[in-house]
Structures are given as C-alpha cells and as structure tokens.
Amino acid sequence: MAKARILIVDDEENTREVFAELLERWGYEVAQTSDGHAALKLAAEQHPDVIISDLVMPRLDGLALVRALREEQPDTPVVIITGKGSIDAAVEAVREGVFDFVEKPLDPARLKVILTRALEKKETLHEMQVLRRRVGQVDAAMGLVGSSPPMRRAMELVEKVAPSKASVVITGQSGTGKEMVARAIHQLSPRRDKPFIAINCSAIPATLIESELFGHERGAFTGADQRRLGAWELADGGTLFLDEVGEIPIELQAKFLRVIEEEKLRRLGGKSEISVDVRVISATNRDLKEEIKTQRFREDLYFRLNVFHINLAPLRERRDDIPVLVQHFIDKFSREGGKKLQGVSPRAMKLLCDYAWPGNIRELRNTLERAVILCGVELIEAEHLPSELAGGGGESAYVKLPYGLPMREIEKEYILATLTRLKNNKARTAQALGISEKTLYNKLFRYSGRGMQEERDDQRSKSVSQPAKANNV
Amino acid sequence: MGHPIPRIPQTSDDPSRRAADRARLLERVAAGLAHEGKNPLHNMVLHLQLMSDKLPGREPRIEKHLAALRDGIARVDALLRAFGEFASPEHLPPDLAAAAARALHLFAHEARRANVQFHSRLPEALMVRSESVALGDLVAHALVASIEFAHDGGQVNLSAEPRGPDAVLELRSQGGNAHREQALPYLDAARSLAPEAACELSIETPAAGGARLSLSFQQLR
Secondary structure, eight states: OOOOEEEEEOSOHHHHHHHHHHHHHTTOEEEEESSHHHHHHHHHHHOOSEEEEESSOSSSOHHHHHHHHHHHOTTSOEEEEESOOOHHHHHHHHHTTOSEEEESSOOHHHHHHHHHHHHHHHHHHHHHHHHHHHHHHHTTGGGOOOOSHHHHHHHHHHHHHTTSOOOEEEEEOTTSOHHHHHHHHHHTSTTTTSOEEEEEGGGSOHHHHHHHHHOBOTTSSTTOOSOBOOHHHHTTTSEEEEETGGGSOHHHHHHHHHHHHHOEEOOBTOOSOEEOOOEEEEEESSOHHHHHHTTSSOHHHHHHHTTEEEEEOOGGGGGGGHHHHHHHHHHHHHHHHTOOOOEEOHHHHHHHHHSOOTTHHHHHHHHHHHHHHHOOSSEEOGGGSOGGGGTOOSOOSSOOOOTTOOHHHHHHHHHHHHHHHTTTOHHHHHHHHTSOHHHHHHHHHHHSHHHHHHHHHHHHHOOOOOOOEEEOO | OOOOOOOOOOOTTOHHHHHHHHHHHHHHHHHHHHHHTHHHHHHHHHHHHHHHHHSTTOOHHHHHHHHHHHHHHHHHHHHHHHHHHHHSGGGSOOBHHHHHHHHHHHTHHHHHHTTOEEEEEEOSOOBBSSOHHHHHHHHHHHHHHHHHHTTTTOEEEEEEEEETTEEEEEEEEESSOOOHHHHHHHHHHHHHHTTTTTOEEEEEOOTTSOEEEEEEEEBOO
C-alpha cells in the first residue's frame, strides 16, 4: 500500500525539518516548503493527501493558502498549526474550511489522531467521487433533457453519431453539459459496457499531462516509483473524453495525433508499443480555428478530432427547456434526498425562467439541489432560491449543506453562518438561534482548537460536567 | 510628499501621558512575546518526540529526564498562555472563573515572594455579563491587593460561585502582616474598573486585620 503523502508548510527551517523527520518515522511520505506560494505549486504537482501549515508566514499565510487551495484542491484536508490560539482565529479557520486547528506547542498524540481522521476524510471523499461518476454514467443518457429546437437538434446528432467510432468535438459554454453529451454518446454506442474515461486537460499541469494520457513505466522520471497506466489505456475498448482539449501542449499534439491514427502508444520510459482501441470525444469552449491561426493547435489534429461536431446552446437561448429541466432536477434530488417534492410555485418558476443563467445547466442544477435541501414543503417557493434570481445581489439568506453531514457538523456550520450574517454580533446571533449567549460562547469555544479536543474527549467519556475543583498554588 | 501626520498636543513631561505610552507599547510587546514564545516550545516538543521515538526500550532514568522536559515545556506553555490571554483578552469570553485562574497563575510568583498561600475553589467556567478586558484587569488588581493584605505568612482564600442570578468572586485575606499602603493603588484601580466591568465591588478591611473583597456580576445565561 502506498504511503500517505503529507506536505509541511512552515517558514522556520529547523521546525520544518524535525517535523518532517518525525512524520517520516511515523510512516508518511513527506514534502516540505517554507511559504504558501511554494506550497500551492507543490500541492498542484504532488497532490498531497494532507497539508500541515503554520498560520503566520510571510507572503502567503496559512489561511490565504487554505483559500487558494479551496479552488484548486478542495478535497485536500489542511491542518493549521498556530501559536495564536484565539477563539476568533479558530472560528475564522473553520469558516475557511480548515480541517483542524492545532495550537503550538503540538501534542504529538493528538496530531496522530488528526492525521488518521484527515486521511479517512480524504479517502471517503475519493470514494464518493468514484460513486458519483458511476451514477453519472448510468443516467447520462437520461440527462439530456429538453425539447427546444437547439436541444432537439443536439439529441438527433447524438443519436446519429453514437453507433459509429467517429471522433466528436463538442463545443459550448461552460456548464452547458458537454460531458453529459459525451456520456450519452458513449451510453448509446456499442462501447457502453467498456470504460468511459474523462480527463480535464486544463486541470492537469503541463508537466504531467503526457504521463496522465499515455502512462509511464517505473523510473521513467523522478518520482515514478511504479508503473502507471494512462487514460488512453484505461479507456481501451471504450471512450476517452478530453475536456478542454485546446489545453493540450502543442509539443504533445504530434504524439497525440500519432496515437489516434495508429491506435498504438508507448508509455513514458517504455520500450514496447501497446495497441489501443479508443473512441475520442473532445470538448472545448475555445475557438479551435482561432487556436490554429495562432499556432497553438495543430490543424491536422483538429481535423482528426473534429470528424463530427455538436454545438450546445447556452441555457438562455433555450429557455423553453427550463421548466422541464427544473422538474427533472427536482425529481432527481427529491429521490436522492428521500423527499416528496412535487415542483415549484408559479412565482419561483417565473424567477427561474427569467434569470440569465450565466453558469448554464450546472448553475441551474446547483440552485435546485440547494432548493430541494432547504424546502420543507411540497413546492419550492421563491424564498428557497438564491437572492440573485430576484435581481438582488445581496448575501444569500440560506446555508447550503451537503447530504450526509453529521448533526454536529450541521449545527456548527449553521451557527457560524448565522454569526457571519449577523456581523459577528454574538448577542444577536444567540437571540436569532434561540440559545443563550453562554451556550453560544461555549459552542464557539468548542470549535476552537482546544474546544475540538474537548469535544472528542466528551465523545469518549460522555461526562456532562466536572465538579468544582480545589486548587492550591 | 505625503500628508503631515497630525500631532496630539501634549507636554513632554506629562508623566501620565508617558505612562500610557509605555503601557501601550508593553501591551504589544506582551502579546508578541506570548505568541513568539510558542515557536521554540513547539520546536522542543517535536525534537523531544523524535528523540523519544528513536530510543525504544530506553532506561527508566532516561524516561525520567524526558518526562521532566515534557513537564517543563507544559509549565512554560501554560504560563505563556495565561500571559497571552492577559495581554490580549479582548477575544476571550467573559468567564469569571477563567479570569481568576489566569490571575492566580500569573501572580503565583508574587505570592511566593510575599510568603502568601493561595487556596482557591473555582468552577470550570462561570460566564458573566461583563467586558473581557475590564473583567481581567479588575480580577488581577483585586488579587494583587489581596496578596498585599496577607503579606508575610498570611493566606488568600479565593472562590467563585453562582449565587442566584449573580456570580460572585470572593477573595479573603487573613493572617500575615498586611501592607495596606501597597494595597491601596490596586484597590483604587479595582474601584475605578468596577463600573466598566459591570461589577458590584465590595471591600471590607476589618480593624482586626485582613480584608474581604467581593466582586459580584450578573450571570450570563
């Protein structure tokens, strides 16, 4: 089993090195760096399982690092270690999505527990992603919902091209459902029982994309400690979906073209050629013809990929589909959440139909997922929708929480969101939540580093309170 | 050219002004010290753990040394924590018991120097309707005054408890040889802080000696 990878970020060299040595003795693979910017770069290259960062650092501090990572690697747990152990700092850290907040000097036994929990969380998120991908594959063909002229045209093209092995390019704005269309083509093709492998070319660093696509042999480059199959081999017999295909580096495009034409590839560092049978579907929101003019994309590769072209219209150009999409997503999320929602009220539907949907179907889907969570009655009302749909750009009046969150976490998220909305006014927050200020303080204290430890201790011992103790100094 | 920085009118020999300037600087130094002191402690803990991991099946006397080092680190850490909280209490909850425990920790050396024994009985927490900075300062001044009243061999009994809707901290000084003069500035400071801390302060100094300070607050429910 591969060792879990931990990235340590601390500007104090001595601390960093002894910390790294300690974690290596505990059986982890450790990388280390001295500041937040370098940490971001290392995280993108090495994909650590957990990041342990100091809070106060020059240039990019621990919380700024967490904010930046939330965009790039939202699934990587970050543990913040700090000498500044105030409740407010801990609350802010939790609000920013920090996995745990530990005060200096560190308690090694506690760190061991935290690392175990962080790795469990990472593993759980990974398993959830795999499950979601499988579920997505099953209902992909059903996901093409709509009866507007642009959608009908797209569906006809999907049905026509699916049985063949022709390469397809899907164009359209972000969120229009390019991957859904690709999955639908795969599901309707004779390859439906073989793998559908999706790769987002823009999410992979240029240095890794060749290895991601074609795989590598052990020792092919520094860090290649075992053989790894690339996406192309994984998709053998099935379909390879390349999102943001325009991001493939120009120097790699020739090799890419050769694999498509010859249906053979050689892994990085490999000596022999491997035969592959893969259908390639690409997607882009760039104008590839323009990329050819500026010599960022090979013309011969473009013609090889673009045997068949499907363009997806933005949602605002097919508003007729909004009601049926709304019902589709309500049914889906009600089923998944065990609810019995019937639909939306006329006023809510008007708001949904009038909105511009700059994020297209993805934005509509997310909006309805949230509305289903918030809605406690049979019909989704206007107040279950974000304020921007009504033309207001203000802060949302709702808290979005994922399914399956433990009650304890739900309470914490809700309290922190209320505190934020009421501008950190603890008296008003306590009043709004219907609890005493004392209870609020106790809860906030529990969310801080010390408090979290107490919470775990509470869980173990279930002791409600301790008697007054006598101290003699 | 930037804008000139306005100068607050003052006389250079105004002693209260100079004291305030110095107190402001000291406050910042104290907060920084409490924070920066944590880094070397953290470093020591890591080295100690590594040393401990590298010496499996070690002799009991080595184990004793390691335990002593851990204990020393924990004591310095507790002191730094109390110091940091005392220096920057604005983010702390208004907890009367915690403020008293903090003051006990920070002025333990005063008590030892004055040959005064502390006996304390504090609950885990006792939230009061007060302002954290004023609360911390008030409790510290009351404690130092109590030490002065029990100077040279006396004792201070300190207890905090809820009484109906209120929470009361009581400090009783007895025995010893009271240093009344030295106690007065701290009592004055406590009196002036009491309204700001929403505290009803009562001070009794019986002719027979000793003192009883009672700090009463409304409990936070």
